[in-house]
Amino acid sequence: MSGNRTWEQPAPVVAAEEKEPIVAAPWLRRRWVRAWGSSIGATVSALLVGGLLIRAAGGRPLSAYRDLLSGAVGSNYAIGQLLVLAVPLLIIGLGLSLAFRGRVWNIGAEGQLYIGALACGSLAIGLPLHTGWLLMGLGLVAAIIGGAMWGGLVGALRAQWGVNEIITSLLLNYVGIFLFDYVIRVPLRDPAASSLEGKSVPGIAQLPQLPSFYIHVGIFIAAALVPVLAYVMRRTPFGFRVRMLGLNPEAARTAGVATKRLIMNLMVISGGLAGLAGGIQVLGVAFRLDPTISQNYGYTAIIVALLGRLSALGTLFAAIFIAGLTVGGQAMSVTDSLPYSLVSAIEGIFVVFLLIANRFIRA
Amino acid sequence: MDWGSILGIALFRSGLAFAMPTALAAVGETVGERAGVLNLGLEGMMLSGALAGFLGDYWTGSVVVGVLAAVGCGIALAAITATLSVVLKTEQVINGIALVIFAQGMSQFVYEQLFGQGSHAPVVQPLPDIRIPGLGSIPGLGPILFNQNALFYLSLVLSLSVWLLVYRTRFGLTLRAVGEAPAAADAAGLHVDRVRWMALLVCGAMAGLGGMVLSVGDLSLFTADVTAGRGWVAIALVIFGRWNPLFVLGGALLFGLTDALQIQIQATSGGINSSIPYEAFQALPYLLTIVVMVIVTIRSRRDAQPAALGVPFLKEVQD
Numbered sequence: 001m002s003g004n005r006t007w008e009q010p011a012p013v014v015a016a017e018e019k020e021p022i023v024a025a026p027w028l029r030r031r032w033v034r035a036w037g038s039s040i041g042a043t044v045s046a047l048l049v050g051g052l053l054i055r056a057a058g059g060r061p062l063s064a065y066r067d068l069l070s071g072a073v074g075s076n077y078a079i080g081q082l083l084v085l086a087v088p089l090l091i092i093g094l095g096l097s098l099a100f101r102g103r104v105w106n107i108g109a110e111g112q113l114y115i116g117a118l119a120c121g122s123l124a125i126g127l128p129l130h131t132g133w134l135l136m137g138l139g140l141v142a143a144i145i146g147g148a149m150w151g152g153l154v155g156a157l158r159a160q161w162g163v164n165e166i167i168t169s170l171l172l173n174y175v176g177i178f179l180f181d182y183v184i185r186v187p188l189r190d191p192a193a194s195s196l197e198g199k200s201v202p203g204i205a206q207l208p209q210l211p212s213f214y215i216h217v218g219i220f221i222a223a224a225l226v227p228v229l230a231y232v233m234r235r236t237p238f239g240f241r242v243r244m245l246g247l248n249p250e251a252a253r254t255a256g257v258a259t260k261r262l263i264m265n266l267m268v269i270s271g272g273l274a275g276l277a278g279g280i281q282v283l284g285v286a287f288r289l290d291p292t293i294s295q296n297y298g299y300t301a302i303i304v305a306l307l308g309r310l311s312a313l314g315t316l317f318a319a320i321f322i323a324g325l326t327v328g329g330q331a332m333s334v335t336d337s338l339p340y341s342l343v344s345a346i347e348g349i350f351v352v353f354l355l356i357a358n359r360f361i362r363a
Numbered sequence: 364m365d366w367g368s369i370l371g372i373a374l375f376r377s378g379l380a381f382a383m384p385t386a387l388a389a390v391g392e393t394v395g396e397r398a399g400v401l402n403l404g405l406e407g408m409m410l411s412g413a414l415a416g417f418l419g420d421y422w423t424g425s426v427v428v429g430v431l432a433a434v435g436c437g438i439a440l441a442a443i444t445a446t447l448s449v450v451l452k453t454e455q456v457i458n459g460i461a462l463v464i465f466a467q468g469m470s471q472f473v474y475e476q477l478f479g480q481g482s483h484a485p486v487v488q489p490l491p492d493i494r495i496p497g498l499g500s501i502p503g504l505g506p507i508l509f510n511q512n513a514l515f516y517l518s519l520v521l522s523l524s525v526w527l528l529v530y531r532t533r534f535g536l537t538l539r540a541v542g543e544a545p546a547a548a549d550a551a552g553l554h555v556d557r558v559r560w561m562a563l564l565v566c567g568a569m570a571g572l573g574g575m576v577l578s579v580g581d582l583s584l585f586t587a588d589v590t591a592g593r594g595w596v597a598i599a600l601v602i603f604g605r606w607n608p609l610f611v612l613g614g615a616l617l618f619g620l621t622d623a624l625q626i627q628i629q630a631t632s633g634g635i636n637s638s639i640p641y642e643a644f645q646a647l648p649y650l651l652t653i654v655v656m657v658i659v660t661i662r663s664r665r666d667a668q669p670a671a672l673g674v675p676f677l678k679e680v681q682d
Contacts, residue, residue: 164656167598167652168653175646178642179642299464344467349468352447355447
């Protein structure tokens with residue numbers, strides 16, 4: 001038995017948590033009321049503290065938030081920007097939700113995204129194909145495989161020898177990004193670009209754009225993944241085994257779940273989805289191997305998964321909300337001349353409030 | 364490649380200097396984990412400490428104020444962590460990740476608010492090297508160990524004294540009891556959660572100071588990504604050092620040397636014109652940490668890990 005050698009921590013004793021909630025009002029006892037209530041409460045609290053930060057930065061909170069809102073949903077262009085950003089957050093967030101349900105802590109999505117982008121971009125640049133849809137399809141498959149391998153490496157180490165996946169996945173982010181940097185600096189550098197840029201992908205491989213909304217068709221891939229993941233999580237034996245793994249790995253193993261393979265699968269799936277997000281960014285947004293292809297999407301997606309309470313539908317709403325906060329925040333920082341990092345600060349505060357709020361769902 | 368010029372005294376000297384931030388954080392994390400609390404927010408604590416210490420020094424010109432600011436900031440973040448992990452008893456892994464995101468957002472905001480995004484990054488006066496009389500003139504060892512700045516000595520002494528704290532004091536005994544068998548410790552009349560609070564505060568203070576040793580002691584400046592994953596490396600080093608502060612410190616020295624070595628090789632091999640891509644050298648410390656962690660995890664059974672690591676203590680269950 002290798003139980004004592006793995007990183008798995010014994011799950012906290014759940015029995016003590018399940019005493020009757022102390023709250024009096026009957027409607028408050030409904031789980032979904034408390035679940036939604038706590039998410040909303042955390043959001044409101046974070047926006048209040050965010051208002052203080054805006055004040056501290058010399059802005060006027062109310063008008064700043066109004067600019068944020070109009071920057072997020074005020075025009076077709078704004079909505080398009082919001083949805084374009086929501087695509088990678090949603091795709092990565094779905095994979096992380098699934099993995100986190102099994103208490104497999106993949107925080108290496110950022111690196112997996114870059115590896116996926118690299119695989120997809122190299123293929124689209126290098127393959128002498130003249131059929132657009134084939135090039136796109138192969139590119140995205142390569143992106144999934146790239147991310148899945150980068151994540152699978154972590155999963156294999158964890159499953160086989162119990163190596164802490166949190167640290168390996170995080171450290172591999174740096175390695176993956178250095179690899180990306182090397183490829184766009186030497187073999188696939190765009191000599192015509194004034195700054196350091198990778199080559200651009202041929203026009204036929206670029207994802208088609210929806211005309212009036214400035215958005216690429218990758219949004220349909222992201223949207224289609226929501227019901228798929230919801231089904232997998234809630235209605236399949238696989239999803240059930242993932243939950244067993246998360247609640248009590250020891251019991252899951254005793255009940256006959258092949259926990260090692262399951263851990264491996266979770267890392268491969270969440271890595272593959274992060275890779276897919278990277279591929280979509282290359283073919284649909286940057287159109288080249290761009291060193292700034294991700295603005296920390298791999299980390300932001302962690303917030304998305306947590307805010308979405310690790311459910312597929314919740315992750316969808318969370319991705320749209322966080323994308324709106326980010327896109328609107330960019331507009332706000334320009335209009336009200338506030339520091340751009342204000343949004344990162346608000347998001348950071350938001351996560352902490354979210355955790356506190358989550359505690360009260362269990363009451 | 365001229366290995367003689369690479370493996371010189373300068374290498375070991377800067378290697379030790381670069382090891383100290385990680386060493387402080389890793390040894391601090393050891394204290395926390397020995398009490399049974401997994402603090403994954405280390406990277407965030409280091410980053411905020413780096414900023415707070417930098418600001419304290421930048422504004423007052425006094426290293427002491429910088430140290431106090433860095434330690435205070437680390438303790439404040441540790442208090443948030445303790446509230447989540449010890450009081451509210453939420454998932455410790457998520458608490459840590461959340462704290463890193465929080466600290467990254469806040470420190471970026473504070474820095475940008477104060478200094479803007481301009482290209483002229485403010486710097487502080489580099490700390491003077493202090494040559495310890497007598498010891499400094501030992502050949503070989505002297506210039507490496509005893510001719511460094513004040514923050515280096517402070518870090519070294521603090522890291523070493525944690526070993527004493529854990530193994531030779533009453534508090535250390537309490538700490539280990541709480542991490543190994545919280546229920547028994549509770550029955551013996553110890554306050555499990557109070558000890559865990561203390562351990563986390565010590566951890567935060569050391570991580571915050573570690574950040575400052577990096578920004579003020581080693582680099583004399585702050586950037587938004589100054590810690591570059593050192594907090595995570597530090598957590599890996601705790602596993603590498605098998606939860607013994609001395610071994611953890613040794614691991615940190617090894618990491619610092621690798622870091623100094625890769626910088627040195629990059630410089631001597633011609634930077635961007637080198638035949639081996641410099642990105643490979645940059646990735647080296649991270650890869651080495653992973654490899655070492657894999658080897659240690661495979662070879663050692665987990666018996667060194669505190670038994671109650673990551674498990675919140677619920678007193679109700681014991682009744």
